[in-house]
Amino acid sequence: MGEQGKAKAANGRYNTDEVTKRVVWTQSAGHCELCGADLMHDYRAGKPMRWGEVAHILPASPKGPRGREDHDETKAESLTSDTANLMLLCPSCHDKIDRDADGYPESDLSGLHQAYLERVRLAATTPDGGRAIPVVVQSQHFTTINDISVRDLLVAMSSEGLTAFDHPIKITFPAPSHRGRDAHYWQNIQDSVQHELKHQLTRRGGAYGDAPALAVVGLADIPALIMLGQSLGDRSKRLLFSYNREHQLRWPNQSAEPPNFLFSPPVDGEGPLALVLSLSAQVPPRDVEEALPGARIAELSIPEPSYAMVQNRRVIHAFRDALQTHLSRLEAMTAGTIHVFAAIPAALAIEFGALLTTQHQHAYLIFDRDKDNQNRFTPTLQLGRQAQEVH
Known part of the structure; x- marks a missing residue:
């Protein structure tokens, strides 16, 4: 942290250094992370203008909004130039989250912050302005029926700023016969992946030029899912969604760090x-x-x-x-x-x-x-x- 980031203002708050502020503006693409307002343009004056504010999730002082008992001077200082703790907001949203700290707790703001950054990354890396073909692949051999609806995938896509184009693809693998998951069963799975799915993707890729981006969720045998991944190929632009019973297709914790592998x-x-x-x-x-x-x-x-x-x-x-x-x-x-x-x-x-x-x-x-x-x-x-x- 630079000396400027360590400086403490007269009001007892630590100041975020200018380098970190520029990073926050860049990673937020110059828009308010809550209301989406363009903070790089003054529509009243009709000219470019930076009018956003870098806001703290956990405060820049021990006694600020959302400050906990363990939020002491050391933590306030260390977090004041931590981009994971900083959001770009318009003045109205900044005032709102600080006046109503109970209504905007740390967990909610951190989740919104991570989801917003994910949408920015998505828009920057996905062709056709953040559009993708929804793909649902599932099997029928589980004891309880797990049906992933296309609507649920569309809602999950929308929450990340991703819109669907063309008709969704939904493939349900054939159920095992009375012989169980034998060689014939795996051949049927292979046929479903390599023929039905590949045929649909090839046809749509031809209609849209480059290989389309895919929003994919699967729920099946591990070997079948590995085969699905190989069939999609590493070159495809894909965004994988994960299904679980409690959260469905919503991410349980956008701000959680990956585990140590x-x-x-x-x-x-x-x-x-x-x-x-x-x-x-x-x-x-x-x-x-x-x-x-x-x-x-x-x-x-x-x-x-x-x-x-x-x-x-x-x-x-x-x-x-x-x-x-x-x-x-x-x-x-x-x-x-x-x-x-x-x-x-x-x-x-x-x-x-x-x-x-x-x-x-x-x-x-x-x-x-x-x-x-x-x-x-x-x-x-x-x-x-x-x-x-x-x-």
Whole structure:
């Protein structure tokens, strides 16, 4: 923090330094984060003018609006030039949140701030002014029916400033037969992804020139979702949404930091390589060794695996960054197949599949738990180089 940021004004508040203020103006695209007013133009005078204000979520003094008991001088000073604690607001909205601090608590403002920044990033990176084709993919094999409505996805898209164009795509995988999730079932899944979905995307891409942006949510078997991600491809502009029973398609916590991803490399040796992803639940090593005797296990995990780990889209990006480097290292260790045992949320399964399309030439054999076989891991399908259906 610069000396200017540390300076304390006569009213007891700490001053935000000018460099940080410029960052806030830039990342907010010069608009009020609450009402959306253009703060770079004075419509009364008809000329450019900067009339916005950099506002604090937690106050610049120990006794300011939303200040808690533990908000002392040290915290006030450290947060006064922290962009995560600063919003760009018009004078009216700034006055409103400070006069009614109870009505605008820290948690609400932090969530609104993170959601606003996400919309700005979305507008800057998505073609056609923030438009995308909604894509819902789901299966029918779960004990309870989980139907994701297109309307729910449209509402989630709208909350991030993303509008739909063209008709939504909704694919429901065929249900397993009386034989369960056998080779015929996986072939039907593969046909649904590679033919029905690809056909629709190819047709629409041709109608709109470049490959259209996609807003995607999936709820199915982990192998099916990995295949979906690979079919979408890493080159597609995609925004993944995550479904859970409590929050549906809303992000549980826009301001939450991604978890720390921990990687344990495999031991030296000649055994087959197993990549274990323990993110939504812990995968016991004995279950992997039972399915793949002599396996050399590499594991990507987090301190407390949970199905609720995907708190916001930044978690998906952090997962991708953590996995990318380790995949390249694992591929350098073997010319053979990499065996995948994954306990991961649906959105991360899709992202994993998309990642396999970027310069990863190895074959990946995906295992999944088979309820008809005492919930043991069994090989389901093979992706990547020389990919073929596993019988």
